[in-house]
Amino acid sequence: MAEPFSSTNTEPPAVEVVGLGKNYGPVKALDSVNLSIAQGGYTVLLGPSGGGKTTLLRLLGGFIRPTAGKILLHGRDVSGLPPNQRPTTMVFQSYALFPHMNVEKNVGYGLKIQKKTKTDIAASVERILSLVGLEGYNKRMPHELSGGQQQRVQLARSLVLERDILLLDEPLAALDAKLRKDMCIELKRIQEKIGITFVHVTHNQEEAMTIADRIAIIADGKIVEEGSPREIYERPQRKFTAAFVGENNLIEGKVINVNGDGLTMDAGFAELAAITKKQASVGSEIAISIRSELIRILDGNDGQAEGVQKIPATYLEEVYLGLTTMHLVRLPNGVEVAVRRISDDDADFGGTAGQEIIVGWNREDAGVHTD
Template structure:
């Protein structure tokens, strides 16, 4: 119960394509994150799954059944809003019981389910309170419990933790993940916060301008970004452009524009123009010298973060960052020479050219 299939879903508003041929399959019980900057179409996609947005073309299937023509109230979904949208005139108990009440379930059944939900989100004793008498975190839990009340086949969360402050957000991330695991409910959530996406999701779809840029497990996308956008949006990336010279000994040799030589395990045909991405923490401060995968320059400035020092250096006209662990050893300062090195396994060839 609870698989969602999107096939070439397209939605245009005037000249803008909010959704452009989106194809996705979300498995039963999966915790799926839609990640992207504002305006990328992630919220429109969530609203299309919920039924508030009717696609111009394409199909939306739930458990294999097309639902494009099923109205919102019959889609059997649970939806949690960023602003929670709790009914201000109803108390917590009535808010939680709303879904069952409009389905005309017997009073005893509703009361029992509400008790169960209050326990699930640890709000026993708060049943008689009005929403405005609750803290932000408590309102968030009521909103989650209300969305779960009818045992929907899919739970949709719109920026679920966006309105909470940092500490509470981290606490709620753990709680949300725990509840989702416990119930095994298919969950699709929208976020612009990469950390939230990495922490919560089983899989992530990175969206950009109405299209799905890359889909995969958080770790897989982080380690092997497919595009410049994906590499930059999920974490930071140093980008290098150059020409493939040869492939030998399991390594692809790339001559960068300034003449320096780097190697990667990724494959590419000789003569091809490529863009390479290397994560800042995969670059180490190395002894000065020549050789492949050694890039030399001058530190333009340094950012001290406590556990690490981020060294910025100009290379090929782009700023690159080196994440140096603060292990007590000497580190180059601004204005000093820096040589950074990386392992060929950590250089990823992207599918599109760097802008």
């Protein structure tokens, strides 16, 4: 059974899945997944499209039936229960508002199902619309709202039910970049205010980094890695995570030496040393990853420092990205590597295509991936 995701207390986790699988005919959308999510946190399921993250979310919501395994919500097995009998509610990517109901009726729909009085419904709707910043929109019809506003109404419709677990399926994917950023912060603010468990699916790593307390990387129907955003970004354990999150440069090779502090890898064109506590045997295939912002184009003085790994490379081109500028260089084995620098600090660098240069990084900045 998986360790609770971010909890040290004795309460059962908000979400626990054990050996969860889902097949669509011969296709395994989810393959024996174990995951535990503590109460009251903001967890993001991050991964490439088709990786199984939405399938996992829909299984949690009860919209599809698992092929194998168990789903426990607050310690109770809900695997066979329909959505309306689970302590979950869901926010969908496509706004999924009821077009024949105004904002007030959309938001109060679940309360009406619960047979709450009209006065109670009106009061709850007012309170929740205020929370999502939509006061005064009660009588508007969904088609009179913008995408961002529709998504807020959807969020309000879920939050008003005061369920313990809110599932969000790519809720910001249909919004433009500016609105997505604003909504990310808004979602985080709301989650912190009401303190329930949010499980949010996205393929957008910036979105994940902005809102998550914990991130679970999902690919090929499996949980690849779990951790805090900082752990996932700065110290990815798996090669897949390093390749998927951030802008890591991966260099593959064979271990030729292992010592107490780390190991040395033969990359074919150079011997690269890395500091790691990971176990790797001599002769095994590994990869090291270095984030693009941690690689430097060295001049004569840089290279003299202790603990710096240096390798020769050929300069290719410069790509200006606003705040940062990316320099592409090619290593002797043909692998292209990205070097990212703050644009303001980059004004004096004048690399030309084909120029032979030296790139390097601090050895403790390199991650080692055995799988």
